[in-house]
Amino acid sequence: MASCGGGVGACHQSHCQRSEEDGGAEEEAREMASVSVDSCAAGGGDLVRCPKCGEEAAAKGGPRVLNGMCPSCFHAHLFGKFKLAVTTNAMISPTDKVLVAFSGGPASRVALQFIHEMQCKSLESWDASKSQALPVFSVGVVFIDESIISVNPSNDINKTIEEIRPIVSPLSPPHKDLHVATIENICSMNCNDGKTKLKKLLDSVPDATGKEDLLEYLRMHLLQKIALDNGYNKLVLGSCTSTLACHVISATAKGQGYSLPADVQYVDARWEVPVVLPLHDCVTEELKMLCHLDGMETLQLLKKPSNSINSLISSFISHLRDENPSRERTIVRTAEKLKPFGFNKFVEDKYHEFLPSRLRCKFQNTSNSESALAEVFCPLCGSPLSEPELQSVSDIQEKSHTAVEVFTAHCCESCSFQILPKEPVSLQQFYSILPQPMTRRVTGSTLDHSMLRELIGDCLLVDDYDNDGT
Amino acid sequence: MEDGNASARPRRATGRLCSICNQRKAALKRPKTLEQICRECFYSVFEDEIHSVIVDNNLFRPGERVAVAASGGKDSTVLAYVMSQLNCRHNYGLDLFLLSVDEGITGYRDDSLETVKRNEIEYGLPLKVVSYKDLYGWTMDEIVKTIGLKNNCTFCGVFRRQALDRGAALMEADKIVTGHNADDIAETVLLNILRGDIARLSRCTFITTGEDGPIPRCKPFKYSYEKEIVMYAYFKKLDYFSTECIYSPNAYRGFAREFIKDLERIRPRAILDIIKSGENFRIATSTKMPEQGTCVRCGYISSQKLCKACLLLEGLNRGLPKLGIGRTRGSNGVKKHVEHRNSNTEVSDSNLESKQCGTLNF
Numbered sequence: 001m002a003s004c005g006g007g008v009g010a011c012h013q014s015h016c017q018r019s020e021e022d023g024g025a026e027e028e029a030r031e032m033a034s035v036s037v038d039s040c041a042a043g044g045g046d047l048v049r050c051p052k053c054g055e056e057a058a059a060k061g062g063p064r065v066l067n068g069m070c071p072s073c074f075h076a077h078l079f080g081k082f083k084l085a086v087t088t089n090a091m092i093s094p095t096d097k098v099l100v101a102f103s104g105g106p107a108s109r110v111a112l113q114f115i116h117e118m119q120c121k122s123l124e125s126w127d128a129s130k131s132q133a134l135p136v137f138s139v140g141v142v143f144i145d146e147s148i149i150s151v152n153p154s155n156d157i158n159k160t161i162e163e164i165r166p167i168v169s170p171l172s173p174p175h176k177d178l179h180v181a182t183i184e185n186i187c188s189m190n191c192n193d194g195k196t197k198l199k200k201l202l203d204s205v206p207d208a209t210g211k212e213d214l215l216e217y218l219r220m221h222l223l224q225k226i227a228l229d230n231g232y233n234k235l236v237l238g239s240c241t242s243t244l245a246c247h248v249i250s251a252t253a254k255g256q257g258y259s260l261p262a263d264v265q266y267v268d269a270r271w272e273v274p275v276v277l278p279l280h281d282c283v284t285e286e287l288k289m290l291c292h293l294d295g296m297e298t299l300q301l302l303k304k305p306s307n308s309i310n311s312l313i314s315s316f317i318s319h320l321r322d323e324n325p326s327r328e329r330t331i332v333r334t335a336e337k338l339k340p341f342g343f344n345k346f347v348e349d350k351y352h353e354f355l356p357s358r359l360r361c362k363f364q365n366t367s368n369s370e371s372a373l374a375e376v377f378c379p380l381c382g383s384p385l386s387e388p389e390l391q392s393v394s395d396i397q398e399k400s401h402t403a404v405e406v407f408t409a410h411c412c413e414s415c416s417f418q419i420l421p422k423e424p425v426s427l428q429q430f431y432s433i434l435p436q437p438m439t440r441r442v443t444g445s446t447l448d449h450s451m452l453r454e455l456i457g458d459c460l461l462v463d464d465y466d467n468d469g470t
Numbered sequence: 471m472e473d474g475n476a477s478a479r480p481r482r483a484t485g486r487l488c489s490i491c492n493q494r495k496a497a498l499k500r501p502k503t504l505e506q507i508c509r510e511c512f513y514s515v516f517e518d519e520i521h522s523v524i525v526d527n528n529l530f531r532p533g534e535r536v537a538v539a540a541s542g543g544k545d546s547t548v549l550a551y552v553m554s555q556l557n558c559r560h561n562y563g564l565d566l567f568l569l570s571v572d573e574g575i576t577g578y579r580d581d582s583l584e585t586v587k588r589n590e591i592e593y594g595l596p597l598k599v600v601s602y603k604d605l606y607g608w609t610m611d612e613i614v615k616t617i618g619l620k621n622n623c624t625f626c627g628v629f630r631r632q633a634l635d636r637g638a639a640l641m642e643a644d645k646i647v648t649g650h651n652a653d654d655i656a657e658t659v660l661l662n663i664l665r666g667d668i669a670r671l672s673r674c675t676f677i678t679t680g681e682d683g684p685i686p687r688c689k690p691f692k693y694s695y696e697k698e699i700v701m702y703a704y705f706k707k708l709d710y711f712s713t714e715c716i717y718s719p720n721a722y723r724g725f726a727r728e729f730i731k732d733l734e735r736i737r738p739r740a741i742l743d744i745i746k747s748g749e750n751f752r753i754a755t756s757t758k759m760p761e762q763g764t765c766v767r768c769g770y771i772s773s774q775k776l777c778k779a780c781l782l783l784e785g786l787n788r789g790l791p792k793l794g795i796g797r798t799r800g801s802n803g804v805k806k807h808v809e810h811r812n813s814n815t816e817v818s819d820s821n822l823e824s825k826q827c828g829t830l831n832f
Contacts, residue, residue, distance in 0.1 A: 209737070252663065253733055253740045257747025309736055316729050320664065330666045337668040339752035386750055417739065 052077070071293045078290055081281045082114045089266040090346050091276040092234060094122070096137040099179075099232035099273070101223055102164070104143070104299025106291040108238030109167075111279055113296060115139055115236060116171040123174055140177040141168050142226050144219055148184055148195060149202070149304070167297050179226050183215070186222040186435045197433050204430045209254075209308040210418030217381050220271075221437045227273040239277045242284035242317065245328035248335040250313045254414045259383030264335045265344040270375070270382060274346065283328055285321075341375060341384055378412035379441040380419055385412055403439075404431045410442045490515070498705075501697035502738055509705055516702055520690050521556050527677050529688045530645065532563035537643040537685075539634055540568040540589065540597070542582030545649030547589060547710035548699050549691060553647065554593050567641060571633045572601035573626055574609025575716060582711040589709060600637035602629055606783055613786065614717055622717050625782055632770055632779045638685050650689040653696040653734075656741045657726050659748040664726070668753060675748035682762065683771050695741060697734075 050070035069077060086092055100115055102108045122136045145160050161180050168178050184194030187201065198218075205211045227235050239247075244264050251260045262268065268275040279287070291298055305311075320327040375384035376393065385393065389412060396409035404427060411420060421427045431439065486496045488508035496506035500515070507515070523529075530536065538553055540546045550568060557564045570586050573579050583599065590597040603609050606629060614622050638646050655675060662671040673679065678688040691699065703710055733740040764770065765777035772778070785793030 207737075248663065249660070252659065252744055252747040255739075255743030255746045258750035258752065260747070261752055307736060309733065309740065312729075312732055312736060316732075319725075327664065331663055334663045334666045334668060334671070337666075337753070339754050414743070 075290060075294060078282055078286060079114055082278050085266055085278045085280050091278060092137055094134045094137055096234050097232045098137055098234045098236055099140045099142055099227045100236045102141050102143050106287045106298050107240045107279055109296050109298050110287045110290055111236055111238040112141060119174055140179060140232060142179040142223060144222060145182040163299060181222060181226055183219060186218045201433050204421050204426050205419050207418045208306055209310055212308050212310050214419050221435060224271055224273055225437060232273060235273050235275045237275055237277055238279055240279040240282045240284055240287055241332050242328050245331040246314050246317050248331050250310055253309055256383055256414050258386035260335055261338040261340045262344060262384055264332060265340050267345050269346060270343040378415055379407060379410050379438050380415040381412060383412050389413060404428055407431055407439060407442050501695050504738060516698055517552060520552055520694060521560060523693055524690055529690060530562055530564055534644040535565040535642060537569040537638040537641060537646045538566060539646055539648045540570050540586045542585035542711040544700055544703050544710045544712060545651055547708050548703050549647060549649040550589060550593055550595060551708055554595060566595050568595050568597040569634060569637045570599045571630050572599050574602050574611055576611055578713060578716050585709055585711040598637055598641050600633050605633055605636060608786060619717060628778045628782055635685055643685060646685055646687045648687055648689055649691055651691040651694050651696045651699055652741050652745060653730055655692060656744040657730050659744050660726050672753040675745055
């Protein structure tokens, strides 16, 4: 619990005490409701005042938003949540080069906007400061074009860039690089080759849910690749409370309960370029509202109708939200009570020791004993393997020699079920077209050894030459 | 008749062989795995799975006296049948009996108890019925008449839990088995996530609960799908009672149930996966568990001065039906003065007569 955000820590406490009876969710809802009632009462009569700034909402000409806040206070309220998440988790430090993954939806649009505002502020203070010792972090934007799998694939990437550029270019100064890639780039940089490979890869996964998930993992790998190639050292995702709530339920339904806490924290440093989720505490409705109020342009993303577990769960969650608006938050908070992994926070590195204490990032206590443990990750979804899974990995590793066998052994049970093809032939084919960043993730002496063996296999005379080696 | 069936459902006319024995014609699609198998193989996989759950988890020891909580519904009827079958077949050496609770709900429990009585004769298991009227002086009908249809399930749930324990203690049982199936447990995992109840989330996937209490309870059907239980009862033509309780239009639980069913339709394995997730959740062991004491009035295990049943009962008897409903904090007012039980192990091993069952008009 120590590594959960400070902002919600207080709530955690009271939840634990209360958990004997009904969960605290209902109370939460009541609190929220009472806030809005109070605000109405405070305004008195027809005059409705914003509970934050005290201005009459009508005077500002804006509609009342959440809990009667005026639009500018609402913006500040959301920015506050964002800022709190960034500072308490040391997400961005002055020397960082941050890549914002922009999908075109409201969440990542808001993330982009807020990052820009933060950057502007630190640029202002840089201009104002005498020493100018503290650099301003730089920001880049990445957009991944997934039109290949959408309902009507448009082949023109330039058209997409035309749509994105007017959104990103006004967000300067400071200048932001825009990177646009297509999802098939993960398979091959050659456009047509990538397309056929990606199609083949997705077609070999029969399960609808598995297909969707594989695509998501591929996207993550592509984001990582772009970030690495361009020298970024942080990746900002627009995952908000609502998406995380969906993830909590879907991970549970897919049997990924063990690795679930890794995905719902603010920081996920298991990747080469650490991933941060500054919108962790904002719900979709709020973000949509903000986009609407502040006139932020978003892209219309057509979602393919599917009968996957993921889409069932998102409709379940939206149903729950209609019944109780704070349900998503409760779900995420439940998952936050689970024990996070060592890689779910940044640890202090040498650089910060040279900074004056005022400028140092606030790192959380790294007293968690588990942080030292090295985890083994599933090469497909990246989730840390549980004890029994690790046991079976080492069991299989002893017997297997080919790279495919070792790779399969390293996949978590959930991925083995919903993604890996069952027949050996299609499995071999699947493995052969899987992008390198995924296959490369399987490390360990056995694999290296077997890879070497495959390379020199045609020259070996004795078959079980390496038996003593493994 | 065969011909008629075949023409009506051409799907069956293909005459596929059972994928397990490869000899008989497949008669059904197994809900858990979607394998097409014959009836005999279905019986054996269904029973063998339960057997291995019992063996793998060391649910019973030879010579134990085990109460089968029997409501007359499908789960408990199949449970009673399967338990008595497995007990004979694998020589568990268990002394089984049926234990029913009569809540006093006219038009529901009286009918289902008739079913249990027929099962008593058919399976040759002795039956013990404990009633709310005897234990608490109230029937559910009377309670509903007093407090209305709101919160009545709280009373019923709390009373039933204790009634089962009291009945089992009275019959000197060592264990209670209940018919909770995989769907029930998956649903509970889900509900606890939705409610943020981390303490219950950690407990709800245990196959045996209350091991520190006087009489542990276990769920041999933890991995058995509801659909398979119904299928088993259907093919074996077991006699069970299938009406919903007349007082329980519980929308919230129903909603989660609906979701689980939708999930099962997309991927049958999802139910097992939810249970697996529930078992594997990394829940810090430091999570504070309520301290156990005993109720000063009836001696039942309780974390408060009064156990929940006594508290609710007092509310009923004093005409304050809201007492004990909702949050317990403050209502009992005695949280800090919990009488500590000296040694839990001693209690569970000692004579069960020490439970003061007599104090409640027994």
